[in-house]
Amino acid sequence: MADDIIKVEGLTKVFNRNLVAVDHVTFNVKEGEFFGFLGPNGAGKTTTIKMLTTALKPTEGRASVLGYDIIDEANMVRRVVGVVHQEYTADEDLTGYENIMLCADLYGIPRDVAKKRAIELLELVELSAFKDKRVETYSGGMRRRLELACGLINRPKVLFLDEPTLGLDVQTRTATWDYIRRLKKEYGMTIFMTTHYMEEADALCDRIAIIDHGKIVVSGSPSELKDSLGCDIITISIKENADITDLIRSVEHVKEVTNMGNSYWIKVELGEITAPLIIETLRKNGYTVTRLSLTEPTLNEVYMEYTGKSLRDTEESREAFRAYRITLMRARK
Amino acid sequence: MSSANQYKPSLFRGLWALTLRELKKWLKDPVMLTMFVLQPVIWMGLLGKSMNIIALFSPSNLGNLAIGDISISGSMLSPPVNGIIVIPGALISQQLQQMFEDIGAKVLQNAFGVTDYFSFMAIGMVSMIVVTTAVFSGMSIVWDRRLGFLDKVISTPVPRAAIIFSKVLNATLRAMFQATVILMLAYLFGLKLSPTFRPLNILGFYAAILLLGIGLSSAFLALSIRSTRIERPMQIVNLIMMPLMFASNTFFPTALMPDWLRAIARVNPLTYLTDALRQLTILSLDPSALITDLISLGLFAVVLSVIGILLSWRYLTE
Numbered sequence: 001m002a003d004d005i006i007k008v009e010g011l012t013k014v015f016n017r018n019l020v021a022v023d024h025v026t027f028n029v030k031e032g033e034f035f036g037f038l039g040p041n042g043a044g045k046t047t048t049i050k051m052l053t054t055a056l057k058p059t060e061g062r063a064s065v066l067g068y069d070i071i072d073e074a075n076m077v078r079r080v081v082g083v084v085h086q087e088y089t090a091d092e093d094l095t096g097y098e099n100i101m102l103c104a105d106l107y108g109i110p111r112d113v114a115k116k117r118a119i120e121l122l123e124l125v126e127l128s129a130f131k132d133k134r135v136e137t138y139s140g141g142m143r144r145r146l147e148l149a150c151g152l153i154n155r156p157k158v159l160f161l162d163e164p165t166l167g168l169d170v171q172t173r174t175a176t177w178d179y180i181r182r183l184k185k186e187y188g189m190t191i192f193m194t195t196h197y198m199e200e201a202d203a204l205c206d207r208i209a210i211i212d213h214g215k216i217v218v219s220g221s222p223s224e225l226k227d228s229l230g231c232d233i234i235t236i237s238i239k240e241n242a243d244i245t246d247l248i249r250s251v252e253h254v255k256e257v258t259n260m261g262n263s264y265w266i267k268v269e270l271g272e273i274t275a276p277l278i279i280e281t282l283r284k285n286g287y288t289v290t291r292l293s294l295t296e297p298t299l300n301e302v303y304m305e306y307t308g309k310s311l312r313d314t315e316e317s318r319e320a321f322r323a324y325r326i327t328l329m330r331a332r333k
Numbered sequence: 334m335s336s337a338n339q340y341k342p343s344l345f346r347g348l349w350a351l352t353l354r355e356l357k358k359w360l361k362d363p364v365m366l367t368m369f370v371l372q373p374v375i376w377m378g379l380l381g382k383s384m385n386i387i388a389l390f391s392p393s394n395l396g397n398l399a400i401g402d403i404s405i406s407g408s409m410l411s412p413p414v415n416g417i418i419v420i421p422g423a424l425i426s427q428q429l430q431q432m433f434e435d436i437g438a439k440v441l442q443n444a445f446g447v448t449d450y451f452s453f454m455a456i457g458m459v460s461m462i463v464v465t466t467a468v469f470s471g472m473s474i475v476w477d478r479r480l481g482f483l484d485k486v487i488s489t490p491v492p493r494a495a496i497i498f499s500k501v502l503n504a505t506l507r508a509m510f511q512a513t514v515i516l517m518l519a520y521l522f523g524l525k526l527s528p529t530f531r532p533l534n535i536l537g538f539y540a541a542i543l544l545l546g547i548g549l550s551s552a553f554l555a556l557s558i559r560s561t562r563i564e565r566p567m568q569i570v571n572l573i574m575m576p577l578m579f580a581s582n583t584f585f586p587t588a589l590m591p592d593w594l595r596a597i598a599r600v601n602p603l604t605y606l607t608d609a610l611r612q613l614t615i616l617s618l619d620p621s622a623l624i625t626d627l628i629s630l631g632l633f634a635v636v637l638s639v640i641g642i643l644l645s646w647r648y649l650t651e
Contacts (some may be wrong), residue, residue, distance in 0.1 A: 087481030105350030
């Protein structure tokens with residue numbers, strides 16, 4: 001077994017004495033692992049990253065990265081990790097190349113080594129053609145890639161990615177995932193990522209922890225988590241125009257039925273056995289099944305199971321989120 | 334333990350990189366640069382040239398002095414003569430008109446140290462740009478913080494001192510550069526250098542600017558680093574700039590001010606900067622006055638920068 005490269009024990013951050021952002025969080029990340037924190041905005045993901053990267057001091061608890069204590073050996077931690085922040089932190093007035101070299105200067109990497117690395121990294125994130133253009137002219141996806149390149153200039157053993165695709169459109173997001181995978185393959189670093197996109201956690205992470213209200217609710221690999229629900233999802237449509245919710249519910253192994261208008265969303269145990277049973281029951285009652293699909297649950301179902309709410313729903317209440325962010329920003333300053 | 338450790342972050346490398354970044358940003362924005370220089374040039378041109386104090390003493394301003402004939406007894410003269418002597422008023426009036434310009438020059442010389450107000454004012458404007466530049470440059474940290482740049486810098490192992498000093502150094506270098514531009518423009522517009530001026534004085538000129546620049550920019554950095562929005566430090570600057578300028582010798586000699594104002598001017602670092610700059614350029618150099626100026630500026634720089642840097646430091650490391 002690989003060693004634990006990040007060790008976190010009871011890590012807690014309280015802002016202004018009453019705003020608990022992170023609440024006694026304990027977890028370990030193994031060397032080479034792609035570990036994700038999945039949770040809604042304001043769950044304490046960024047605060048955790050800020051503590052692990054020594055930008056914030058924890059109120060309570062301990063943590064170490066590569067064996068360096070985040071409080072007592074903060075400077076060593078900073079030297080061996082890379083951080084890609086949620087915001088676009090590059091200087092807009094400088095070129096991509098100037099930005100990446102500035103990072104190198106801050107890490108004290110000798111100029112000749114830095115130049116080689118910068119060129120290599122810019123090549124990997126496909127920004128070589130734009131390296132002498134001001135960042136001002138970059139698109140959102142390009143900025144993200146530049147941030148990734150900057151975060152890797154010191155060849156970190158651990159890379160922290162805070163919401164790496166925040167605000168990007170779906171296409172750019174999936175493209176960014178490819179860049180992240182490519183960089184991980186090239187340098188083999190351990191990655192700690194936070195995200196509130198389930199698809200992202202599912203696509204990238206070896207292991208995830210679902211975090212809500214500052215606490216880890218459950219952790220495991222995406223497939224473990226989905227399996228742990230012990231259920232499958234059946235979606236079904238019928239030819240007739242009738243409400244068959246109760247009829248489906250009467251079938252054995254069916255746990256939950258939701259009428260989605262022209263189809264039914266059904267949560268069942270043992271999907272392979274239950275699907276034929278449902279078809280059989282419907283036929284007996286004179287209904288014709290036109291479509292049926294059997295899928296494994298997504299992380300959304302996992303999230304719902306453990307937190308009692310949909311991650312998509314929590315994303316909706318933007319106002320509440322904004323208010324929370326402002327409170328948090330003020331508290332952090 | 335790992336190869337990532339082999340490179341040590343260095344204070345000077347980090348300091349230089351961060352300062353260079355600021356200077357690059359500044360030079361890449363020629364519009365802002367011009368505007369910044371334009372302001373004191375306008376002040377200098379308008380106020381310096383419009384308040385042409387020496388012109389007050391033009392003979393035509395005396396108009397037709399109606400001076401009556403003066404009669405004096407011959408015994409008052411030496412050697413005494415008999416009878417009464419009458420001096421025609423017209424003669425006195427003519428004489429006064431001839432002397433008036435000389436009187437004006439004397440008055441100006443005594444009050445301002447130079448005979449033309451423009452030279453006096455122009456050096457005042459050099460001080461002004463030093464102060465504005467020093468104060469405004471530190472404010473960029475508010476943006477650095479809002480845009481996340483500061484977060485990034487903090488997450489690197491660069492010594493925290495480099496972050497603070499880069500702001501101070503940037504402010505001071507900018508102030509020096511702009512002071513040079515203003516001084517050269519003023520010279521083109523007719524600034525008269527004193528006969529005691531030596532090229533080496535320029536070193537003292539920069540030393541004085543350096544001291545004030547370090548002190549003021551550190552203080553304002555500590556103020557700005559805690560502000561989440563740019564408006565707050567802006568307001569403070571707007572509030573203090575005017576009084577700072579007028580309660581000093583920038584526009585007018587403090588010797589002619591009422592006592593209370595002179596007391597304020599005496600603790601105003603701008604007074605010492607302006608005097609030092611004038612001593613080194615347009616006035617006939619008074620070494621003891623210059624030394625007093627530089628010592629005061631030095632004290633000011635030490636006190637403000639210690640306070641400012643400590644406060645900023647605490648913010649960055651808390």
